[in-house]
Amino acid sequence: MKNVLTNIQHNIFSNKKQLAILIDPEKIRLSDVKGFVEKIDQSVANYIFVGGSTVPVDLTEPLVLEIKAHTKLPVILFPGDVAQITNTANALLFLSLLSGRNPAYLIGKHVEAIPTLKETSLEIIPTGYLLIENGATTMVQKVTETEPMPSKHVENIVNTALAGELLGMRLMYLEAGSGAKSPVSPEIIKAVSSDLSIPLIVGGGIKTKAQMELAFNAGANLVVIGTALENDEDLFNDLKRW
Ligand code: 1GP
Numbered sequence: 001m002k003n004v005l006t007n008i009q010h011n012i013f014s015n016k017k018q019l020a021i022l023i024d025p026e027k028i029r030l031s032d033v034k035g036f037v038e039k040i041d042q043s044v045a046n047y048i049f050v051g052g053s054t055v056p057v058d059l060t061e062p063l064v065l066e067i068k069a070h071t072k073l074p075v076i077l078f079p080g081d082v083a084q085i086t087n088t089a090n091a092l093l094f095l096s097l098l099s100g101r102n103p104a105y106l107i108g109k110h111v112e113a114i115p116t117l118k119e120t121s122l123e124i125i126p127t128g129y130l131l132i133e134n135g136a137t138t139m140v141q142k143v144t145e146t147e148p149m150p151s152k153h154v155e156n157i158v159n160t161a162l163a164g165e166l167l168g169m170r171l172m173y174l175e176a177g178s179g180a181k182s183p184v185s186p187e188i189i190k191a192v193s194s195d196l197s198i199p200l201i202v203g204g205g206i207k208t209k210a211q212m213e214l215a216f217n218a219g220a221n222l223v224v225i226g227t228a229l230e231n232d233e234d235l236f237n238d239l240k241r242w
Contacts (some may be wrong), residue, residue, distance in 0.1 A: 002123035004047070004074050004091040005170055008199050008222060011046070017216045019045045019239070022078065022203070022226030023067070024052035024178070025059035030066050036233070037070040043239040049224060050089065051078035053139040053178070061086040077122070078224075080143060082113045091123035093171065098164050099130040099157075100146025127171040127201075128164030130157060132184050134205060138177025148177070151184075154191050161192045172196055174220075176204030179227040183211055186218035193219025209238040
Protein backbone atom coordinates (compact mmCIF):
# COMPACT_ATOMS: atom_id res chain seq x y z
CA MET A 1 0.00 0.00 0.00
CA LYS A 2 1.34 3.43 -0.93
CA ASN A 3 0.54 5.25 2.25
CA VAL A 4 3.82 6.40 3.79
CA LEU A 5 3.51 10.05 2.83
CA THR A 6 -0.18 10.10 3.78
CA ASN A 7 0.73 8.55 7.12
CA ILE A 8 3.41 11.17 7.78
CA GLN A 9 0.93 13.94 6.93
CA HIS A 10 -1.79 12.35 9.05
CA ASN A 11 0.52 12.14 12.06
CA ILE A 12 1.44 15.82 11.69
CA PHE A 13 -2.25 16.67 11.57
CA SER A 14 -2.72 14.73 14.83
CA ASN A 15 0.31 16.48 16.39
CA LYS A 16 2.26 13.23 16.66
CA LYS A 17 6.03 13.32 16.79
CA GLN A 18 7.58 10.85 14.38
CA LEU A 19 10.85 8.98 14.63
CA ALA A 20 12.73 6.98 12.01
CA ILE A 21 15.63 4.70 12.83
CA LEU A 22 18.23 4.60 10.09
CA ILE A 23 19.96 1.30 9.37
CA ASP A 24 23.05 1.46 7.19
CA PRO A 25 23.49 -1.87 5.35
CA GLU A 26 27.24 -1.57 5.75
CA LYS A 27 27.06 -1.22 9.52
CA ILE A 28 24.96 -4.22 10.54
CA ARG A 29 25.32 -7.98 10.17
CA LEU A 30 22.26 -9.81 8.88
CA SER A 31 22.42 -12.06 11.94
CA ASP A 32 22.01 -9.02 14.22
CA VAL A 33 19.02 -7.56 12.39
CA LYS A 34 16.34 -9.55 14.26
CA GLY A 35 17.46 -8.36 17.71
CA PHE A 36 17.92 -4.77 16.54
CA VAL A 37 14.53 -4.66 14.85
CA GLU A 38 12.83 -6.10 17.95
CA LYS A 39 14.20 -3.14 19.90
CA ILE A 40 12.96 -0.74 17.24
CA ASP A 41 9.55 -2.39 17.46
CA GLN A 42 9.39 -1.75 21.20
CA SER A 43 10.41 1.88 20.73
CA VAL A 44 8.45 4.95 19.66
CA ALA A 45 9.88 4.66 16.14
CA ASN A 46 7.35 4.86 13.31
CA TYR A 47 9.60 4.06 10.36
CA ILE A 48 12.82 2.31 9.47
CA PHE A 49 15.05 4.08 6.98
CA VAL A 50 17.61 2.01 5.09
CA GLY A 51 20.58 3.50 3.30
CA GLY A 52 24.10 4.83 3.43
CA SER A 53 26.59 6.84 1.46
CA THR A 54 28.84 4.00 0.34
CA VAL A 55 26.84 0.77 0.38
CA PRO A 56 28.19 -2.04 -1.83
CA VAL A 57 25.74 -3.40 -4.42
CA ASP A 58 23.58 -6.33 -3.21
CA LEU A 59 23.63 -5.49 0.50
CA THR A 60 20.38 -3.53 0.63
CA GLU A 61 17.82 -6.07 -0.58
CA PRO A 62 18.74 -8.91 1.82
CA LEU A 63 18.74 -6.38 4.67
CA VAL A 64 15.28 -5.06 3.79
CA LEU A 65 13.92 -8.60 3.52
CA GLU A 66 15.39 -9.49 6.92
CA ILE A 67 13.95 -6.33 8.51
CA LYS A 68 10.54 -7.05 7.04
CA ALA A 69 10.64 -10.60 8.37
CA HIS A 70 10.64 -9.16 11.89
CA THR A 71 8.50 -6.01 11.84
CA LYS A 72 5.45 -4.47 10.25
CA LEU A 73 6.97 -0.96 10.37
CA PRO A 74 7.31 0.62 6.93
CA VAL A 75 10.79 0.40 5.45
CA ILE A 76 11.80 3.53 3.58
CA LEU A 77 14.83 3.63 1.32
CA PHE A 78 17.16 6.55 1.94
CA PRO A 79 19.63 5.72 -0.79
CA GLY A 80 23.10 7.10 -1.34
CA ASP A 81 23.07 5.64 -4.80
CA VAL A 82 20.88 4.07 -7.50
CA ALA A 83 22.14 0.56 -6.63
CA GLN A 84 20.41 0.81 -3.24
CA ILE A 85 16.91 0.76 -4.74
CA THR A 86 14.95 -2.42 -4.09
CA ASN A 87 11.28 -3.17 -4.58
CA THR A 88 11.18 -5.05 -1.30
CA ALA A 89 10.89 -1.78 0.67
CA ASN A 90 7.69 0.25 1.05
CA ALA A 91 8.86 3.64 -0.11
CA LEU A 92 11.77 5.53 -1.57
CA LEU A 93 12.96 9.00 -0.64
CA PHE A 94 13.73 10.32 -4.13
CA LEU A 95 16.37 12.73 -2.86
CA SER A 96 17.63 15.80 -4.62
CA LEU A 97 20.64 17.42 -2.95
CA LEU A 98 19.43 21.01 -3.11
CA SER A 99 22.20 22.35 -0.89
CA GLY A 100 24.82 21.43 -3.48
CA ARG A 101 25.46 22.32 -7.07
CA ASN A 102 26.51 18.94 -8.37
CA PRO A 103 24.13 18.09 -11.24
CA ALA A 104 24.61 14.36 -10.64
CA TYR A 105 22.89 14.63 -7.25
CA LEU A 106 20.35 17.23 -8.36
CA ILE A 107 19.02 15.28 -11.38
CA GLY A 108 21.63 12.93 -12.89
CA LYS A 109 21.22 9.96 -10.55
CA HIS A 110 17.46 10.35 -10.83
CA VAL A 111 17.57 9.86 -14.59
CA GLU A 112 19.82 6.82 -14.07
CA ALA A 113 17.24 5.37 -11.69
CA ILE A 114 14.32 5.58 -14.11
CA PRO A 115 14.70 2.17 -15.78
CA THR A 116 14.39 0.65 -12.28
CA LEU A 117 11.64 3.00 -11.13
CA LYS A 118 9.50 2.57 -14.25
CA GLU A 119 8.64 -0.93 -13.10
CA THR A 120 8.61 -0.31 -9.37
CA SER A 121 5.87 -0.83 -6.84
CA LEU A 122 7.66 1.48 -4.38
CA GLU A 123 5.97 4.65 -3.19
CA ILE A 124 8.28 7.33 -4.55
CA ILE A 125 8.46 10.47 -2.43
CA PRO A 126 10.25 13.49 -3.96
CA THR A 127 12.41 14.83 -1.15
CA GLY A 128 14.58 17.92 -0.98
CA TYR A 129 17.82 17.22 0.84
CA LEU A 130 19.85 19.99 2.46
CA LEU A 131 23.26 19.32 3.94
CA ILE A 132 24.03 21.82 6.68
CA GLU A 133 27.56 22.36 7.99
CA ASN A 134 28.25 20.85 11.43
CA GLY A 135 31.92 21.60 11.99
CA ALA A 136 33.33 18.44 10.44
CA THR A 137 33.55 16.99 6.93
CA THR A 138 30.82 14.41 6.38
CA MET A 139 30.59 11.38 4.15
CA VAL A 140 27.74 12.97 2.15
CA GLN A 141 30.01 15.90 1.41
CA LYS A 142 32.82 13.62 0.23
CA VAL A 143 30.67 11.30 -1.85
CA THR A 144 28.64 14.04 -3.53
CA GLU A 145 31.55 16.45 -3.87
CA THR A 146 29.40 19.31 -2.62
CA GLU A 147 29.77 21.84 0.15
CA PRO A 148 27.29 21.92 3.02
CA MET A 149 25.35 25.15 3.59
CA PRO A 150 26.97 27.39 6.20
CA SER A 151 24.79 27.25 9.30
CA LYS A 152 24.90 31.01 9.76
CA HIS A 153 23.25 31.56 6.36
CA VAL A 154 19.82 30.82 7.77
CA GLU A 155 17.93 32.85 5.19
CA ASN A 156 19.61 31.01 2.35
CA ILE A 157 18.76 27.66 3.95
CA VAL A 158 15.10 28.72 4.31
CA ASN A 159 14.99 29.99 0.73
CA THR A 160 16.50 26.76 -0.59
CA ALA A 161 13.94 24.69 1.29
CA LEU A 162 11.12 26.86 -0.05
CA ALA A 163 12.47 26.60 -3.60
CA GLY A 164 12.33 22.82 -3.18
CA GLU A 165 8.74 23.01 -2.00
CA LEU A 166 7.80 25.17 -5.00
CA LEU A 167 9.50 22.65 -7.30
CA GLY A 168 7.01 20.10 -5.99
CA MET A 169 8.97 18.23 -3.37
CA ARG A 170 6.77 16.52 -0.82
CA LEU A 171 9.27 16.27 2.06
CA MET A 172 12.25 18.39 3.11
CA TYR A 173 15.23 16.84 4.92
CA LEU A 174 17.65 18.95 6.95
CA GLU A 175 20.82 16.87 7.29
CA ALA A 176 23.86 17.54 9.45
CA GLY A 177 25.47 14.35 8.11
CA SER A 178 25.73 10.88 9.57
CA GLY A 179 27.60 10.93 12.86
CA ALA A 180 27.75 14.74 12.80
CA LYS A 181 29.39 16.38 15.81
CA SER A 182 26.37 18.56 16.40
CA PRO A 183 22.87 18.29 14.95
CA VAL A 184 21.16 20.97 12.86
CA SER A 185 20.52 23.87 15.25
CA PRO A 186 17.05 24.59 16.65
CA GLU A 187 17.34 28.08 15.14
CA ILE A 188 17.63 26.67 11.62
CA ILE A 189 14.89 24.08 12.18
CA LYS A 190 12.58 26.78 13.52
CA ALA A 191 13.24 29.17 10.65
CA VAL A 192 12.67 26.49 8.00
CA SER A 193 9.63 24.91 9.63
CA SER A 194 7.82 28.19 10.13
CA ASP A 195 7.97 29.00 6.41
CA LEU A 196 7.60 25.50 4.99
CA SER A 197 4.24 23.82 4.30
CA ILE A 198 5.55 20.32 3.64
CA PRO A 199 6.76 17.88 6.36
CA LEU A 200 10.23 18.55 7.72
CA ILE A 201 12.69 15.73 8.46
CA VAL A 202 15.75 16.41 10.61
CA GLY A 203 18.71 14.07 11.03
CA GLY A 204 22.41 13.81 11.59
CA GLY A 205 24.26 13.78 14.91
CA ILE A 206 21.22 13.30 17.16
CA LYS A 207 22.58 11.23 20.03
CA THR A 208 20.19 11.72 22.93
CA LYS A 209 16.49 11.90 23.66
CA ALA A 210 17.01 15.52 24.73
CA GLN A 211 18.47 16.42 21.33
CA MET A 212 15.56 14.65 19.65
CA GLU A 213 13.07 16.64 21.74
CA LEU A 214 14.93 19.85 20.94
CA ALA A 215 14.52 19.13 17.22
CA PHE A 216 10.79 18.35 17.66
CA ASN A 217 10.22 21.47 19.73
CA ALA A 218 11.94 23.58 17.08
CA GLY A 219 9.53 22.24 14.45
CA ALA A 220 10.88 18.95 13.10
CA ASN A 221 8.02 16.65 12.10
CA LEU A 222 10.18 13.56 11.79
CA VAL A 223 13.55 12.93 13.42
CA VAL A 224 16.07 10.39 12.15
CA ILE A 225 18.55 8.59 14.41
CA GLY A 226 21.18 6.21 13.05
CA THR A 227 24.74 6.31 14.34
CA ALA A 228 23.86 6.83 18.03
CA LEU A 229 21.94 3.53 18.10
CA GLU A 230 24.63 1.71 16.10
CA ASN A 231 27.10 2.80 18.77
CA ASP A 232 24.96 2.24 21.84
CA GLU A 233 21.72 0.28 21.83
CA ASP A 234 21.08 1.44 25.42
CA LEU A 235 19.63 4.59 23.87
CA PHE A 236 16.60 2.41 23.04
CA ASN A 237 15.81 2.52 26.78
CA ASP A 238 15.08 6.24 26.43
CA LEU A 239 13.00 5.69 23.30
CA LYS A 240 10.53 3.14 24.67
CA ARG A 241 6.97 3.51 23.43
CA TRP A 242 5.07 6.10 25.40
C1 1GP B 1 22.19 10.42 8.35
O1 1GP B 1 20.42 11.85 9.08
C2 1GP B 1 20.92 10.57 9.14
O2 1GP B 1 22.00 10.62 7.02
C3 1GP B 1 21.13 10.11 10.54
O3 1GP B 1 22.31 10.64 11.09
O4 1GP B 1 23.60 8.64 11.74
O5 1GP B 1 24.11 10.86 12.76
O6 1GP B 1 22.02 9.65 13.35
P1 1GP B 1 23.04 9.90 12.29
